[in-house]
Structures are given as C-alpha cells and as structure tokens.
Amino acid sequence: MQASIQNEAGKAVVKLSGRFDFNTHREFRGAYEPLVADASVRSVVVDFSGVDYLDSSALGMLLMLRDKLGGANKDVALTGVRGNVKQVLDIANFGKLFQIS
Numbered sequence: 001m002q003a004s005i006q007n008e009a010g011k012a013v014v015k016l017s018g019r020f021d022f023n024t025h026r027e028f029r030g031a032y033e034p035l036v037a038d039a040s041v042r043s044v045v046v047d048f049s050g051v052d053y054l055d056s057s058a059l060g061m062l063l064m065l066r067d068k069l070g071g072a073n074k075d076v077a078l079t080g081v082r083g084n085v086k087q088v089l090d091i092a093n094f095g096k097l098f099q100i101s
Helices: 022-037 056-071 083-091
Strands: 002-008 011-020 043-054 075-079
Touching: 002 022, 011 022, 022 056, 043 056, 043 083, 056 075
Parallel strands: 011 043, 043 075
Antiparallel strands: 002 011
C-alpha cells in the first residue's frame, strides 16, 4: 500500500492505494499520526479510490484512527469506497461509525 497526504484549509486527505492489510499497518500509522498532533488539521478524509482490498486488520486500523482523531476533536470520513472494499465496510457496519461516500 502507498499512502500520500494532501493538506489544505484544515482538511487532510490521506490517499491510499493498493492492498490495505496487516502488512501496511506501520505505513498507515506513520501517515496519520502527524495529523493527530497538527493543530491546523480539523478533519481527515481517508480516500479509498485506489484501494482494491482490505482485511480485518485494516478495519482495526481504521477504528484506531477514529479513536485517536476523536480524542483530538477531529472528524474523520472515508471516501472513494467501492466494490469489495465497500462490501467489507458494509458487512462490518462501518457506516454507523464513519461518514462514508
């Protein structure tokens, strides 16, 4: 998985591409941790348009992201969700925890 960050006007977009699974947990955490401490960031959007696979460990990483950002009073949303990724998030009822588009 590749992770890139675009930050503008208090909204950070974490764009992911490739497989989002246990092997990518360090890279994912390394991408979002600086955003938690950054006072200029008020919301984070995780862009899944380039992700073709995620597993249960990726779901856990998203929950950790939500907890850390919530603790810093920051919003988090998921975008670009489609195909198998959408199916997994729907089965896990993540629509109740995240704003998903």
